[in-house]
Amino acid sequence: MSQMDTIIQEVTVVSGDGEYKADIGIKDGKIKLITLPGQLGAASKNVIKGKDLYALPGLIDVHVHFNEPGRTDWEGFETGSKSLAAGGVTTFFDMPLNSNPPTTTTENFQLKNSRARHRSLIDYRLWGGLVPENGHHLDSLKSAGVIGFKAFMSESGIDEFQSSNDEILLQGMKKIAQLSSILAVHAESNAMIHFLEKEKKTENKCTVRDYSESRPIASELLAVERIIQYAELTKCPIHICHVSSRKVIQRILEARSAGTNITAETCPHYLFLSLDEFEDIGSLAKCAPPLREREEVEGLWLALKNGEIDIVSSDHSPSPPDLKEGETIFDGWGGIAGCQSTLSVLLTEGYHKRGFTLSEIVTLVAVNPAKRFDLYPQKGVIQVGADADLTLIDAHEEFTLKKEDLYYRHKISPYINQTFKGKVKWTISKGRVVFSDDL
Numbered sequence: 001m002s003q004m005d006t007i008i009q010e011v012t013v014v015s016g017d018g019e020y021k022a023d024i025g026i027k028d029g030k031i032k033l034i035t036l037p038g039q040l041g042a043a044s045k046n047v048i049k050g051k052d053l054y055a056l057p058g059l060i061d062v063h064v065h066f067n068e069p070g071r072t073d074w075e076g077f078e079t080g081s082k083s084l085a086a087g088g089v090t091t092f093f094d095m096p097l098n099s100n101p102p103t104t105t106t107e108n109f110q111l112k113n114s115r116a117r118h119r120s121l122i123d124y125r126l127w128g129g130l131v132p133e134n135g136h137h138l139d140s141l142k143s144a145g146v147i148g149f150k151a152f153m154s155e156s157g158i159d160e161f162q163s164s165n166d167e168i169l170l171q172g173m174k175k176i177a178q179l180s181s182i183l184a185v186h187a188e189s190n191a192m193i194h195f196l197e198k199e200k201k202t203e204n205k206c207t208v209r210d211y212s213e214s215r216p217i218a219s220e221l222l223a224v225e226r227i228i229q230y231a232e233l234t235k236c237p238i239h240i241c242h243v244s245s246r247k248v249i250q251r252i253l254e255a256r257s258a259g260t261n262i263t264a265e266t267c268p269h270y271l272f273l274s275l276d277e278f279e280d281i282g283s284l285a286k287c288a289p290p291l292r293e294r295e296e297v298e299g300l301w302l303a304l305k306n307g308e309i310d311i312v313s314s315d316h317s318p319s320p321p322d323l324k325e326g327e328t329i330f331d332g333w334g335g336i337a338g339c340q341s342t343l344s345v346l347l348t349e350g351y352h353k354r355g356f357t358l359s360e361i362v363t364l365v366a367v368n369p370a371k372r373f374d375l376y377p378q379k380g381v382i383q384v385g386a387d388a389d390l391t392l393i394d395a396h397e398e399f400t401l402k403k404e405d406l407y408y409r410h411k412i413s414p415y416i417n418q419t420f421k422g423k424v425k426w427t428i429s430k431g432r433v434v435f436s437d438d439l
């Protein structure tokens, strides 16, 4: 037997449909061998004792904003990818904004890609943007290798990344369908948000609750309805980002039954924090769509349990601390720093509190993302020939997240001081150990 680079002994392997004990041999960045436990001796440079650990296919975070180049002082590939590695993530998809320039031309793609290639600790893909006036760049962006395209139906908060009106969406979707690609959408109704926000401000109603009410579930429903109609018309595959309510999920499922190629994503913050916590925490927990009432949080857990939601990803969208502040909650940056904590939230709230199996969790964070974006079975599964992307966890270890534990450029997050159960011990990306709890 040829020498392995790394051997993981007697670990419990988790797949999308069950668990089994095995030894795993890794060579040249791939999973080379999976045997019955106790078969692989110590004939390797690195031996990891996996006896009390579970091996999950490395997480794939399809939604992060690392903001490089242009806003590297907000995050960056180095700090961002290190944080992900600590959270058990082995592949990320970087959004076309808030980097400056945004990823809306091939030139901008290459610029970002060269940064990411040198600075990222883990594997990655890049999203391209669909914005007004870049329709003629979609072809070349696809050829350059984007994982899909992202459009905003409401304002993005970034001047260089304008939202798309109906005509831009329709033209773009027609093109994206021809390219056999996919459109990810930030689906909130611009008109409704504008109206409500103006009304709140005129009446001097600027509390956290007012902010949440100014971006109601109805505005997500309205935008999702529109994009579904356009998807039916253009046959463009769509992915709805950061859904905050099961009501929206139900509409998405209806469309899927009717034949629309559509998937849904939610994020850890909608599963962990409700409007009550948002009121306590303040702008660190500000995002769009905003956090909802506790019953909506429970609704999302139910949807997850029923397999109604495809993907859980972080929507890590950090900024420097001073930009989170402002006179009222309406003023600070909307975006939550949390990509290190996705698995922590799912293990604590899903596995321990709500009886989810590890297989169910792995399906949401690895199997489904890999399948949806054509990376399966190179990723999303532990099997011979796949990339050696692995996350080893102690499912029962408890810890309280401290500021010092975070690898983000700015050590701020609504998850600081929260106690979690289930801890990442090792993260291996393409055969390389990128995080170890013991080192």
Ligand SMILES: NC(=O)NC(NC(N)=O)C(=O)[O-]
Pocket (backbone or CB within 6 Å): 065, 097, 098, 156, 157, 158, 186, 242, 286, 287, 288, 289, 315, 317, 334, 335, 336
């Ligand atoms: N410009 C952003 O990073 N926006 C993000 N911000 C959130 N979700 O609050 C997003 O994904 O919409």
Ligand SMILES: [Zn+2]
Pocket (backbone or CB within 6 Å): 185, 186, 241, 242, 288
């Ligand atoms: Zn968004």
Ligand SMILES: [Zn+2]
Pocket (backbone or CB within 6 Å): 063, 064, 065, 095, 315, 316, 317
């Ligand atoms: Zn985002």
